[in-house]
Amino acid sequence: AQSVTQLDSQVPVFEEAPVELRCNYSSSVSVYLFWYVQYPNQGLQLLLKYLSGSTLVKGINGFEAEFNKSQTSFHLRKPSVHISDTAEYFCAVGITGGGNKLTFGTGTQLKVEL
Amino acid sequence: KAGVTQTPRYLIKTRGQQVTLSCSPISGHRSVSWYQQTPGQGLQFLFEYFSETQRNKGNFPGRFSGRQFSNSRSEMNVSTLELGDSALYLCASSSSDSRGNTIYFGEGSWLTVV
Numbered sequence: 001a002q003s004v005t006q007l008d009s010q011v012p013v014f015e016e017a018p019v020e021l022r023c024n025y026s027s028s029v030s031v032y033l034f035w036y037v038q039y040p041n042q043g044l045q046l047l048l049k050y051l052s053g054s055t056l057v058k059g060i061n062g063f064e065a066e067f068n069k070s071q072t073s074f075h076l077r078k079p080s081v082h083i084s085d086t087a088e089y090f091c092a093v094g095i096t097g098g099g100n101k102l103t104f105g106t107g108t109q110l111k112v113e114l
Numbered sequence: 115k116a117g118v119t120q121t122p123r124y125l126i127k128t129r130g131q132q133v134t135l136s137c138s139p140i141s142g143h144r145s146v147s148w149y150q151q152t153p154g155q156g157l158q159f160l161f162e163y164f165s166e167t168q169r170n171k172g173n174f175p176g177r178f179s180g181r182q183f184s185n186s187r188s189e190m191n192v193s194t195l196e197l198g199d200s201a202l203y204l205c206a207s208s209s210s211d212s213r214g215n216t217i218y219f220g221e222g223s224w225l226t227v228v
Binding site: 034036041042044045049090092098099101102104105106107 | 164170172206222
């Protein structure tokens with residue numbers, strides 16, 4: 001079975017500062033990875049995904065993530081955050097042959113302060 | 115292109131009752147998945163349907179069931195509601211069940227059981 005660990009439940013950061021949200025996964029088979037964002041009272045919006053190839057993946061809203069197979073990590077980064085980035089961020093993993101079933105981490109609440 | 119539509123958005127039920135939630139996927143999408151989101155358990159996979167067939171099932175009791183119609187619309191049903199079933203139920207759709215396919219989420223149905 002696969003699992004996802006998001007090490008930080010909350011990350012406070014000042015506006016225009018860089019941020020990194022950490023995600024580690026565990027799986028015995030090949031995986032593909034996603035980051036989703038959830039704004040209050042809304043569903044999940046896809047930020048980016050990694051399937052294969054280049055380990056640096058760029059997404060929407062200036063976010064990017066780097067896949068590191070040896071460290072089984074898929075950390076999300078943004079060089080300069082904005083107040084509007086305040087939201088909960090979820091890392092998720094799917095496996096080949098698993099259809100569209102995703103296993104999610106517990107989420108990281110990003111709070112951007114002035 | 116319309117997104118994933120879930121109805122109703124909010125509902126309140128009494129313990130012991132049953133509830134049916136509806137999901138209309140993005141036009142052309144044949145895969146529909148359901149997730150339960152609670153503060154305590156996070157996002158948990160319920161089941162996935164593809165072309166009217168259940169392809170994956172999560173670890174939920176038999177009170178949770180679903181189905182998919184020929185037009186890809188899906189419903190999930192929870193019978194004999196318990197207080198612990200209070201949650202945000204998210205529906206997601208995808209065009210296929212290929213590896214790493216982009217999965218789009220609806221805004222969810224908020225269920226409160228009293």
